[in-house]
Amino acid sequence: MHGFGVYHFANGHCYEGSWHEGQKQGYGMYTFRSGDTKCGEWDSGTLKTSLPPLTDAILRAVQAARKAAGNAIKLRRVDEQVNNAVLAANRAATAARVAAVRAVQNQMDGKFCYTDV
Numbered sequence: 001m002h003g004f005g006v007y008h009f010a011n012g013h014c015y016e017g018s019w020h021e022g023q024k025q026g027y028g029m030y031t032f033r034s035g036d037t038k039c040g041e042w043d044s045g046t047l048k049t050s051l052p053p054l055t056d057a058i059l060r061a062v063q064a065a066r067k068a069a070g071n072a073i074k075l076r077r078v079d080e081q082v083n084n085a086v087l088a089a090n091r092a093a094t095a096a097r098v099a100a101v102r103a104v105q106n107q108m109d110g111k112f113c114y115t116d117v
Helices: 056-108
Strands: 003-008 014-020 023-031 037-043 046-051
Touching (some): 023 056
Antiparallel strands (some): 003 014, 023 037
């Protein structure tokens, strides 16, 4: 896990915040299944600086991280659309090249025919 995310643990606990290489890193909130929370700045999975739950600083950090994550998802979708368009264009260009080569081969073989209208 890397970046902003929400992880629901099998034991019912939940962490919402920043991750770095699979560990809680940066601002986030850990919620126990009992409803108790630990909020603040995390460093390598350990709460480094404790803050009261839902302070303005944490809310702003979480909202900014959510926005960044949402933008990353949108960017990925645009990349997929661009890649699909490039793939379709490449296929069309290949089909056009094949048709042109066949037309030239047929003309060279004397098989090129046309009809008067």
